[in-house]
Amino acid sequence: MGEWIKLTAADGFTLDAWRSEPSGTPKGGVVVLQEIFGVNDHIRRVADGFAAEGYLAIAPALFDRAQPRVELGYSPEDGKQGMEIRARTTMDGALADVQAAVKAASEAGKVGVVGYCWGGSLAFMAAARVSDVSAAVGYYGGLIASNLNQIPKVPTILHFGEKDKHIPLTDVEKIQQAFPQMSIFVYPADHGFNCDARASYDKPSADLARARTLEFFADKLR
Numbered sequence: 001m002g003e004w005i006k007l008t009a010a011d012g013f014t015l016d017a018w019r020s021e022p023s024g025t026p027k028g029g030v031v032v033l034q035e036i037f038g039v040n041d042h043i044r045r046v047a048d049g050f051a052a053e054g055y056l057a058i059a060p061a062l063f064d065r066a067q068p069r070v071e072l073g074y075s076p077e078d079g080k081q082g083m084e085i086r087a088r089t090t091m092d093g094a095l096a097d098v099q100a101a102v103k104a105a106s107e108a109g110k111v112g113v114v115g116y117c118w119g120g121s122l123a124f125m126a127a128a129r130v131s132d133v134s135a136a137v138g139y140y141g142g143l144i145a146s147n148l149n150q151i152p153k154v155p156t157i158l159h160f161g162e163k164d165k166h167i168p169l170t171d172v173e174k175i176q177q178a179f180p181q182m183s184i185f186v187y188p189a190d191h192g193f194n195c196d197a198r199a200s201y202d203k204p205s206a207d208l209a210r211a212r213t214l215e216f217f218a219d220k221l222r
Contacts, residue, residue: 001048007060007100015064015097017104018044020051028134028221029105030112031098032059033119033126035195036082038070042197046116053214055221056108060101062122065093074198086118094122099130110134110221114213115141116194120158127152135220137213140164140191145171148178155220156182159209161189161202185212 002020009015018032018039030050034043039061047057063070066088072078098113105111112135115123120141127136128150136156138144144158145167156179160172169186176184187205192198194206 001051002044002057005058005104007058007097007104009096009100011096013065013093013096015100016061016069017101018047018057018059018061019104020044020047020057020059022051022054022056024054026056026108027054028056028110028112028217029102029108030055030057030114030217030221031101031105031126032057033098033113033115033122034059034062035117035119035192036086037072037074037078038063038082040071040073042195043116046194050114055112055217056105058101058105060097062094062097062119063089065089065097074195091125095125095129098122098126102126102130102132106132112136112217112221114217115139117141117192118143120144121147124152124156124158125150127154127156135217137216139194139209140167142167142171145174148174152179152182155216157212157216158182158184159194159212160184160186161191161193161200161205162186163189164191166191183216185209 120138121143189202189205190200
């Protein structure tokens with residue numbers, strides 16, 4: 001369903017991206033933002049899943065500025081490597097690459113952004129700083145609570161796990177207090193609950209969050 005393509009950011013940087021097309025006329029575009037494990041098999045399958053729902057899905061390789069072609073697994077060693085590579089990225093560079101993906105996805109109409117883990121934080125930031133985004137969804141973004149000065153300009157929803165050791169519920173409460181009109185959902189699950197390749201995968205929570213995400217995009221990307 002998908003294939004690798006090249007995107008060019010406004011500063012001239014070229015990055016890889018996974019592009020997955022729907023079988024019929026697209027309902028809109030969805031930009032899928034990676035975890036710290038790169039655009040690996042799981043993220044490509046997530047993009048393919050949105051394409052199966054009728055969206056043109058593009059997952060930009062946001063680590064390319066630091067290290068190209070990163071595809072990690074979920075071992076502790078992979079996690080350490082992913083954190084090290086993420087530390088060599090910049091927010092400005094990542095958002096420039098998100099902007100390039102949004103531009104590419106916009107050929108299908110309105111564009112939503114959805115991200116997981118690090119990508120969940122980037123989805124929140126994209127709602128505030130990336131143009132031509134119509135809606136944003138963030139899954140367990142750990143940097144959101146420390147960036148509450150960034151105000152989303154488009155409808156945004158967030159998903160968190162109440163058992164997440166990386167994101168305490170006090171952080172979720174801070175976000176709720178800062179944005180009382182935002183829909184923020186908390187699930188009986190751990191960090192990474194959407195990823196079926198991780199031990200923390202929680203199918204009931206993942207299915208419910210996906211249903212809410214698809215309903216949100218169906219409404220906002222019309």
